Every structure is written in structure tokens, then in C-alpha cells.
Amino acid sequence: DAGVIQSPRHEVTEMGQEVTLRCKPISGHDYLFWYRQTMMRGLELLIYFNNNVPIDDSGMPEDRFSAKMPNASFSTLKIQPSEPRDSAVYFCASSFTLGEKLFFGSGTQLSVL
């Protein structure tokens, strides 16, 4: 398995634009997590899915953020409209057991100008 695959690696966009981040978890992992990493706030859990179903989205900052997992091999995190304060590295991670032995993707470095 190639591990957790995220795209794009880097995204630069202007304020107000829609941003879509993509993730392919490791095959067989039932849990998928979206984290945001900033210097100020560290690693923050945004949302996680179990068997494609969103379980806890209490970490999603506001209504501008949405996440979907249409099937076991694909998830998206969308920000619409984007704002400069959304600039961060967004990591997707997957695991076989809830919250244990997470495998992280390479992350998406998002810059909103």
C-alpha cells in the first residue's frame, strides 16, 4: 500500500475562493481523520469518519468547512469561502482502530492570500 495519499501538496488561493482537499486512506482502514496544523494551535482534529460515516465534527471551525467521504477510498475537505486565517497544513490520517496507530498523509500546505 502506498500509504495515505493527499492532494494537492500545496494550494495557494485568494480569499473567497473555494478550496477542496483530497485524501485516499490506506485500504482496510475503517477510520479517517482530518487534522489542521498551525504554529499557534498545533494539531487540531477537525472531523473523523468511521466506515464513511461522519462521527464527530465538533472540531470543524465553522460552516465554511465541510467534509465528505462518499466511499471507503476517498474523502474531501472543502472550505468555501476561504479566508487568510484558514492558512495551515491540513493532514488526513487513517487507522484500523479508532484513534490508534494513525498513519498520516503528506499534508496539504494551504495558503489563502
Added chain:
Amino acid sequence: GENVEQHPSTLSVQEGDSAVIKCTYSDSASNYFPWYKQELGKRPQLIIDIRSNVGEKKDQRIAVTLNKTAKHFSLHITETQPEDSAVYFCAAKRRNNDMRFGAGTRLTVKP
């Protein structure tokens, strides 16, 4: 929810010395405590983990200790090398719940 405090935020040691990073957690129901290493510009990677039924675990130069009574756990790195330089994150997980990370410790090993 779970609250994880991590100290120190930065740590500088000389090559060959030991490094210790400490974390405390708030929820006594937490039962799983992993440590992740993140090199500059890379993804976090699991380096060692421990469950609440174990007091200590070792893997070569890395060890983790857990004190359930005091609700704290520590990462110990012996004979540090420059390639150990990275940000280390502790985390704690409650049964049937997701995991929360500490703020991270930036370790610098000087050659």
C-alpha cells in the same frame, strides 16, 4: 473532552545526552498513549505507544513510561543523535473516543 499538556515546548541537548519530554492528561479513562515524531516539512509518524495496563515500554533508544495515578507519561530518548531532531507530539485517547494531541516539543540535538 481530553486535555493533554506537553512540556517543554523546546528542548536542546548535546549529541549523546538523553532527552525527556513529559505529558499530562486530564481524563482518567484514557487508555492509550502514543508518541509521534514530525521532522521538518514531513508528516507525523508514530514512534512508540503504550497502553494503560503497562508501566513502561522500550524500543532501542526510545522508551515511554506511564504513571496512571499521576496521569502523566514521558518519552525518553537516550544517546541522542542529530537525526533525532524533530517535533515530538504526545497524545492520549479515551476508550471509544478519538485521540487528542499535545502542543509538541521541538527537540534539537547539537552535534
